[in-house]
Amino acid sequence: xxxxxxxxxxxxxxxxxxxxxxxxxxxxxxxxxxxxxxxxxxxxxxxxxxxxxxxxxxxxxxxxxxxxxxxxxxxxxxxxxxxxxxxxxxxxxxxxxxxxxxxxxxxxxxxxxxxxxxxxxxxxxxxxxxxxxxxxxxxxxxxxxxxxxxxx
Ligand SMILES: [Cu+2]
Numbered sequence: 808x809x810x811x812x813x814x815x816x817x818x819x820x821x822x823x824x825x826x827x828x829x830x831x832x833x834x835x836x837x838x839x840x841x842x843x844x845x846x847x848x849x850x851x852x853x854x855x856x857x858x859x860x861x862x863x864x865x866x867x868x869x870x871x872x873x874x875x876x877x878x879x880x881x882x883x884x885x886x887x888x889x890x891x892x893x894x895x896x897x898x899x900x901x902x903x904x905x906x907x908x909x910x911x912x913x914x915x916x917x918x919x920x921x922x923x924x925x926x927x928x929x930x931x932x933x934x935x936x937x938x939x940x941x942x943x944x945x946x947x948x949x950x951x952x953x954x955x956x957x958x959x
Pocket of ligand 1 (some may be wrong): 914
């Protein structure tokens with residue numbers, strides 16, 4: 808009886824962690840853009856758990872493709888470097904990942920609908936462990952640029 812109870816507890820714990828890693832999201836937002844164009848999503852994500860969070864990709868139902876990019880300056884020219892599997896975005900416990908114009912961003916490539924100022928877009932971050940982090944980003948105009956990636 809005791810054993811069965813323990814098993815049940817472990818199972819339910821596992822499913823809780825699998826569905827939602829312990830994170831806090833701050834100010835997720837995306838740039839407005841027309842259908843067919845690109846946009847970018849920015850946010851701050853704090854790892855509230857006790858294990859490193861490894862972000863390996865993202866999904867969005869409003870674009871054909873989603874990539875994780877980082878804007879870097881190479882000899883005075885800003886370039887976007889796509890995140891590759893060998894260099895995922897790792898957020899250690901207590902650390903905050905900053906996605907901001909001119910730095911890391913989730914790039915929405917080939918919008919299948921227009922992102923209108925004042926609306927929202929749903930983006931899902933995928934972790935190495937198979938977890939999903941749902942992000943509801945407010946569509947709004949923001950300061951700064953991210954190079955040529957998002958057309959603003
Ligand atoms: Cu980009």
